[in-house]
Amino acid sequence: MDPDFSRLDDLLSEEGADGYLVDDTSHNSTQKYLSGFDAHDPFVTLYTPERTVLLVSALEYGRAKKQSRADEVRRVAEYDYRELVSEHGPAEAKARVHAEFLAEYDVSSVLTPERFPLGPADGMRDRGVAVEPEDSDRVAEIRATKTDEEIAHVREAQAANEAAMRAAEGLLEAAAVEDGTLVYEGDPLTSERVKEEIEVTLLRHGCGLDDTIVACGADAADPHDQGSGPLRADEAIIVDIFPRSKTTGYHADMTRTFLKGDPSEEIREWFDLTHEALDAALDAVEPGVTGADVHDVVCDIYEAAGHDTLRSNATAETGFIHSTGHGVGLDVHELPRIAPNGEELEPGHVITIEPGLYDPSVGGVRIEDIVVVTDDGYENLTSYPVELVV
């Protein structure tokens, strides 16, 4: 099932542009989404209300015809690209090919993503095409609402994620404690070792991931610290995993906080409060509610318990110092925002809810589920238990 691109049509008509043009690899999620095609080298997608057309190299032509969602696929060779390169160099050759390609579809003005490449844009402008970068992020807005197929992709990535979380928790469980440090098979159990186990498990389940957070103690108090070195007993260990399926490109995202040994009263309180904030925020999720509303629910709970939030203190460095969540799809962070400026939730939004508390003198606690907004509430795509002590 194709996504609903009518909001992109609206944008084109508002801005008086004939089409929307992307020139990028499929690592750019807008490119992958519009084209429905995977390629490591940049290629061009022209979207118009009538059709989607790809312009690719000869090498990608057969695959693009089979795999993309485009109505038509064209090859640069049809525009004598090679000859133009020998005569004018690659930049000018590309400009000529793009301009001729657009003219063929009666497109003389295009909107592009804000980060469309400058060289090709200048080349088209020099040949009379109006090229305007747009920062409304309209395709990202459209991407926020997932089709059933996309939700199935996220579900699949989340299954891999839960296997990886079990592998991580398994290592913590199996570890012994010597002098306050976790020890596994005779060596100190490090953040790096746990991450390796997570990433290997993800690979075995068809997912890749370049970054994983396994952060202990003061490391965990910085939400952007990925963690390093030996893990310690009696300290909270944040494990945040956000794999990407190697086949579909869709992500999942989940965080659990574990502790080997005995939690301090404070960490126990933080954990229970964060679990309460998670449940309350989830209860608030339904169509029509905004991401801002859901974020407020979490701030209310933390503030009532005496913690700083960025709502109560914009420069807070301890307490609840990030937003409540974000959309998840081809990008691990995408719309909608579950944050002060968060959009209205709609059925098909896939979002995280991830309250947390941070203080270098205590550590960090975060619990994160991933859910899909349904017609009358949400479905939780996460089934991993929420338990502190391993």
Added chain:
Amino acid sequence: MDPDFSRLDDLLSEEGADGYLVDDTSHNSTQKYLSGFDAHDPFVTLYTPERTVLLVSALEYGRAKKQSRADEVRRVAEYDYRELVSEHGPAEAKARVHAEFLAEYDVSSVLTPERFPLGPADGMRDRGVAVEPEDSDRVAEIRATKTDEEIAHVREAQAANEAAMRAAEGLLEAAAVEDGTLVYEGDPLTSERVKEEIEVTLLRHGCGLDDTIVACGADAADPHDQGSGPLRADEAIIVDIFPRSKTTGYHADMTRTFLKGDPSEEIREWFDLTHEALDAALDAVEPGVTGADVHDVVCDIYEAAGHDTLRSNATAETGFIHSTGHGVGLDVHELPRIAPNGEELEPGHVITIEPGLYDPSVGGVRIEDIVVVTDDGYENLTSYPVELVV
């Protein structure tokens, strides 16, 4: 040791520009190389002959100060970015910040990479900065010559690569043959299974890789086919592995061709001829020789044996149908080219030599080593044996 940027200074002076500007994440190798900094979100690097300055978010500031090679690190907050966003939106805010930042360093004209983002470029132009994309690829030229530290990074990735190749070969060795298909632990041994083993082994050695080629029979006859499905006995299996170190970002690259069972006379001849082409090309590698010369050595050998090459037949679909090699560094494919238009080799170039033969009715054979050009020849960074039958 810092790279030698004098060729970039020359370009700036030729083009009459005050500086070279990059606005990208460190996934862009030019950005990573110029800044010496890793970040997932886009940041700005200004290079001038006098200094390199980074412009980053508050979040990245501390890390950038510690880790980057920049002489100065500035924060967008110093330019009231947040206030400008509330007043003018993010695109206009970014334009104002960039223009003010450049003015502070007396920079009123910049060259940028060809694929610099259009929105920020337009924003700076609107504020009087001359922004010109350049397609000379000067930074890529500079990147071609590696420092000792960079060569050590490639060597490290290659060690992981050889471990992964051993793991792959080990699976092929351990497999039984049933009805012409390889079987491992009761299941057909597939391309996917071997790739998983390769990628897990790379992870265990600190490297990541999203793509691996394990292609058998007719699949292997298409150099761009990554291979899929059950592996068959008596057919050539191309294994091409190009890992990227997760810590340094540098790549390695190696290909071996294996065969389980009995090779046909033709495959045996192809393999021996390709091994001969590899050795002859390596013998030709030294400073002053061009990549084109080395490519010619391979074409000479294949053509003398009666095979088509792209040199003898530009539209050949069988025979030696790609170039002989490429530079390897932060990108797996970078300068210099070992191809018809290949540059003069210089000490410090890290290159692959990868002759191969392809025909869907026979299969594919490719052997690839990675070497560094030295003052009087080359050092082979590859120690993996070259043997067909496992």
